[in-house]
Amino acid sequence: MNAANLKFNNDEAREACLLRPGSTNCGGCGMSAGLTMLGRALQSEDYSLVIPACCGIVTAGAFPTTSYSVPVLASTFASAPAFASGVAAVNDLNQDPEQKPARVICWAGDGGTYDIGMATLSAAAERNENLIYFCYDNEIYGNTGGQRSSATPAAARTTTTPGGKGEGKKEIIEIMAAHHIPYAATLSIAHPEDFQQKVRKALDITGFRFFLIHAPCPTGWKTEPAETIELVRLAVRSGIFPLYEVYDGIDYRINAVPDGTDPARYYEKQKRFSGQEIDLQAAKDSSQKRLERLRLLAGLV
Amino acid sequence: MNMQLVTGNHAAGHSMSLAGEANRNARGVVCGIYPITPQTEIVEYVARFPFSKGSVIPVESEHSAMGVCIGASINGARSFTASSSNGLAYMAENVMVASFYRLPIVMAAVNRTLGPPWNIWADQGDSLMFRDFAWIQFYCDTSQDVADTTMLAFRVAEDPRVLLPVMVCMDAFIVSHTSMEIELATQEQADRFLPPCEIPHHLDSAHPVAAGGMAFPQDTLTHRLEIDETMRGVPAIIDEHREHFREEFGREVSGAVSAYRTEDADRIFIASGTISTTLKDVVDEWRERGEKVGMVKIKLFRPFPASEIRELCADVKKIGVLDRNYAAGIGGIFCHEVRASLQGQGDQMVQGYLTGVGGGDVVPGLVGEVVEDLTERSTAGDPVWKGIES
Numbered sequence: 001m002n003a004a005n006l007k008f009n010n011d012e013a014r015e016a017c018l019l020r021p022g023s024t025n026c027g028g029c030g031m032s033a034g035l036t037m038l039g040r041a042l043q044s045e046d047y048s049l050v051i052p053a054c055c056g057i058v059t060a061g062a063f064p065t066t067s068y069s070v071p072v073l074a075s076t077f078a079s080a081p082a083f084a085s086g087v088a089a090v091n092d093l094n095q096d097p098e099q100k101p102a103r104v105i106c107w108a109g110d111g112g113t114y115d116i117g118m119a120t121l122s123a124a125a126e127r128n129e130n131l132i133y134f135c136y137d138n139e140i141y142g143n144t145g146g147q148r149s150s151a152t153p154a155a156a157r158t159t160t161t162p163g164g165k166g167e168g169k170k171e172i173i174e175i176m177a178a179h180h181i182p183y184a185a186t187l188s189i190a191h192p193e194d195f196q197q198k199v200r201k202a203l204d205i206t207g208f209r210f211f212l213i214h215a216p217c218p219t220g221w222k223t224e225p226a227e228t229i230e231l232v233r234l235a236v237r238s239g240i241f242p243l244y245e246v247y248d249g250i251d252y253r254i255n256a257v258p259d260g261t262d263p264a265r266y267y268e269k270q271k272r273f274s275g276q277e278i279d280l281q282a283a284k285d286s287s288q289k290r291l292e293r294l295r296l297l298a299g300l301v
Numbered sequence: 302m303n304m305q306l307v308t309g310n311h312a313a314g315h316s317m318s319l320a321g322e323a324n325r326n327a328r329g330v331v332c333g334i335y336p337i338t339p340q341t342e343i344v345e346y347v348a349r350f351p352f353s354k355g356s357v358i359p360v361e362s363e364h365s366a367m368g369v370c371i372g373a374s375i376n377g378a379r380s381f382t383a384s385s386s387n388g389l390a391y392m393a394e395n396v397m398v399a400s401f402y403r404l405p406i407v408m409a410a411v412n413r414t415l416g417p418p419w420n421i422w423a424d425q426g427d428s429l430m431f432r433d434f435a436w437i438q439f440y441c442d443t444s445q446d447v448a449d450t451t452m453l454a455f456r457v458a459e460d461p462r463v464l465l466p467v468m469v470c471m472d473a474f475i476v477s478h479t480s481m482e483i484e485l486a487t488q489e490q491a492d493r494f495l496p497p498c499e500i501p502h503h504l505d506s507a508h509p510v511a512a513g514g515m516a517f518p519q520d521t522l523t524h525r526l527e528i529d530e531t532m533r534g535v536p537a538i539i540d541e542h543r544e545h546f547r548e549e550f551g552r553e554v555s556g557a558v559s560a561y562r563t564e565d566a567d568r569i570f571i572a573s574g575t576i577s578t579t580l581k582d583v584v585d586e587w588r589e590r591g592e593k594v595g596m597v598k599i600k601l602f603r604p605f606p607a608s609e610i611r612e613l614c615a616d617v618k619k620i621g622v623l624d625r626n627y628a629a630g631i632g633g634i635f636c637h638e639v640r641a642s643l644q645g646q647g648d649q650m651v652q653g654y655l656t657g658v659g660g661g662d663v664v665p666g667l668v669g670e671v672v673e674d675l676t677e678r679s680t681a682g683d684p685v686w687k688g689i690e691s
Contacts, residue, residue: 048504050372060511063520071504073375074513075368076394082365086331086372086380087504089356093329093378102506120368123361 018042023059023067028225030215030232031055031136033189035107038134039069040192041199047103050084052117053077054109055143056136078116080106081124081133088131103203106133110151111141114170125179128207134187135172135210138217146220155276158220164276173212173246180249181208188214188243190233194255198245214241222271231269237261239287244294252297263287303485309476310339312444312483313409313469314346316451317381319491320407321347321355327497328377329354333369335362337388338421339473340411344383363388367395367406374404375512377503379455381406385473386413389427399466400435401524402513403502405458406466408436409451412574412625413473414659422660423472425574425626429602429634435528437467437535438602440573445483447471449546449554450600452486452494456542459498463531463538472625473660475575486550494549532604539601557601558609562588566595568675569614571639572623573599576656576663580623583668594672599635607642614643619650621675623668624684625657632684653684661688 018039025032035056048071051057057074060066075083084104091102113121113135121133140158141147147160154168176184182205187195202209214232218225235241239258246252263283267273295301307315321330330352334344348357358369363384370380384392389410399406414424428438437457441447447469454467471477486494504512516524536557546554559577562584563569572580577598587594597613599606614620620643624633631637636653643649654671657663667687674685 046506048506048509057511057514060514063514063516064510066509066511066514068511069509071506071509072511072514073372073504074511075371076364076398079365079368079371079395082333082360082368082395083372085358085360085365086333086369086374086378087376088372089331089358089369090328090373090376090378093331093354093356119361120365123365127358127360 018069019059020067020069023061025055025059026219026225028216028218028223028228029055030138030189030217030228032059033228034134034136034187034213034215035059037189037192037195038199041196045103045203046100047105048073048087049105049107050075050080050087051107052080052112053143054112056107056109058143077112078120080108080112080117081120081129081131084131085124085127085129088129092130104131106131108133108135109142110135110137110139111149114150114172122179125176125181125208125210128181130206132202132209133211134213136213136215138215138220139169140217140220142217142220155278156272157276158272176210177246177249181210182206182248183245184210185245186212186214186241186243188232188236188241190229190236191243191256194243220272223269227269231266234261234266238263238266239291240266242291242294244298252294254294254298254300258287258291303487304482305485306480306482307444307485308342308478308480309444309447309471310342310411310478311346312448312485313383313451313471314343315485316448317343317407317409318347318350319486319488320452320455320495321350321379321381322352322488323491323495324379324498325353327499330380331356331358331369331373331378332380332382333358333360333366334382335360335366335384335388337363337385339413339477340383340385340409343409363392364395367392367399370406371395371399371402371404374399374406374500375402375502375504377498377500379498381408383409383411385411386415386427390415390430393430396431396436397434403464404466404500405455405464405498407451407454407458408466408468410468410470411473411477412470420659421473423475423625424658424660425470428468428470429626431468432603432634435465435532436603437465438470439467439600440470440602441476441600442575442578442598444476444479444481446555447476448483448485449550449552452491453539453542453546453554455495456545457535457539460538460542461499461501462534465528465531470574472575484552490549494545535604536601536606555600557606558613559598559600560613561596561598563595563597563613565593566617567593568595568619568621569617570594570596570621570623570672570675571599571635572596573602573635574625576623576625579663579665579668583665583672586665586669587672592676602635605638605642610639610642611646614649615647617649619675619678621652621654621671623654623656623671625663627655627658636684650681652678652681654687655684656687663688
């Protein structure tokens with residue numbers, strides 16, 4: 001069957017959602033919730049997705065069907081920002097000023113962002129390519145069954161760190177901000193209004209825009225699917241996952257102030273941490289220090 | 302006539318840039334580029350070309366250079382790049398993706414020895430590692446051949462019956478950096494010769510598909526079968542476009558194979574790239590002595606011109622193949638392919654010679670030793686290494 005001959009009448013489905021019914025994603029998948037919110041934020045926009053190897057491309061389903069209501073280009077694992085640079089450059093050369101801009105969006109996991117795609121991502125950011133990059137961070141190689149990545153937090157057990165990971169995770173937003181890209185921000189699927197606002201805001205910016213989404217993976221984290229949103233909320237409230245934006249790499253804004261929620265409530269819901277000695281005081285101190293630094297950068301101190 | 306004294310790199314950069322500019326009334330041209338000796342001058346040429354509708358993106362690696370070309374091509378633009386040696390090896394994953402996506406990307410590959418040890422001289426081992434990657438491959442022997450074959454490459458790649466990427470290969474330095482006076486295409490000629498680039502399966506918001514998503518074995522088998530059917534048709538399509546080339550440019554661009562003094566030959570020597578030009582002189586030398594030797598230059602390596610080789614070698618008992626490449630554990634790659642083509646056709650003896658592996662000069666004297674060896678030989682054996690200083 002020739003893919004070029006396949007026609008879908010998609011208008012209705014697109015109005016309804018980006019991720020159409022029929023995907024085989026796990027229950028409670030944080031990435032799937034992120035896709036739903038992305039679709040809402042981009043409703044009526046003209047865009048295509050570039051997705052590297054990750055659960056996000058498996059989401060499309062098997063040829064010749066697709067769960068996505070927009071065009072998707074599968075890239076090699078390390079290459080989403082490079083493929084997207086090519087797509088975006090052609091869009092920009094052919095943009096009709098009377099029409100809505102044709103946008104290019106990368107949708108990648110933490111493996112494709114923090115690890116194998118790091119050089120490609122850094123280069124596309126340095127060139128300030130006109131695209132929006134979303135990293136849904138489930139803190140493991142989820143698609144391959146839950147191996148350690150450089151986004152896996154300390155103490156989490158994965159199939160390649162069965163005794164718990166010894167190292168902490170990279171500060172990807174800080175890395176991206178250090179490229180002085182026009183916009184970088186974190187997104188929470190427990191804060192849909194903030195999610196919408198920031199994605200809409202990014203649409204009015206030209207150049208490289210980066211979003212990080214905290215995306216629980218019940219299968220890999222050994223958590224209750226029904227508690228995915230709650231986990232993200234706890235991460236934001238306890239300061240484990242601060243919600244903030246960085247403009248041009250220098251202008252910081254905090255979007256939600258942690259309310260002192262005990263991080264223990266976040267950890268104890270996840271069996272990936274069970275049997276691990278977590279120094280909760282150290283976790284609190286580290287979140288507090290991070291918040292203070294963000295407050296300083298945001299001019300609030 | 303637009304005669305200029307230029308290198309092979311200049312010739313490739315010139316033809317690719319004109320081809321890019323020729324697409325200005327369609328979706329334009331977008332290329333990812335990255336430097337590596339000895340092809341750097343090609344991407345420098347492209348980077349300074351004043352495209353009316355184009356973007357040249359200087360990326361951080363060969364892998365991303367091909368990534369940009371893939372994204373551009375599947376979004377409907379004309380796209381090309383260049384690389385060499387370890388750069389090609391680093392690019393490999395996306396080289397494969399370009400062909401499996403059926404994208405008519407053109408790449409100039411300057412054949413340089415793979416390292417280690419670090420060596421910048423000519424050896425075809427780099428581009429030949431892609432022999433199973435569904436790219437059409439040409440091996441050129443002069444700057445004129447590079448200029449013309451590059452132009453032809455776009456016409457073949459973008460032919461709706463083909464839609465496969467094309468690699469235009471040339472020997473490092475011997476072609477890439479050596480100047481010769483050649484006839485270069487003009488923009489007007491390129492505009493007439495190359496129709497607007499059309500990618501029928503380009504990304505389209507009105508008809509969203511997931512390009513490159515998961516496919517089960519039956520659909521994957523169909524995908525490979527379609528490539529096989531396409532590859533079988535490529536030689537005839539190349540000849541059609543060679544005819545169009547002749548009409549536009551008033552000169553011949555050589556085809557899959559070129560035979561020289563083979564009519565009554567009892568020994569045939571086969572080579573590609575610049576070695577074939579030296580071999581031609583040696584054949585003349587032996588002919589003057591009354592020896593019935595002939596030669597075949599192979600220019601098209603993929604699809605491999607097996608039927609042409611069978612036909613040309615049908616009445617010959619002894620065949621010697623000169624390879625400037627080495628596949629560990631088997632020998633020369635062209636030799637292996639020639640043997641496979643002739644298998645079961647007769648009782649020809651095919652002997653392999655490893656000449657200029659790692660970039661050594663393949664001088665007439667060395668080629669003469671090859672002719673002598675085959676002349677005296679009664680059975681084929683292991684590949685014979687030439688150029689080893691004792």
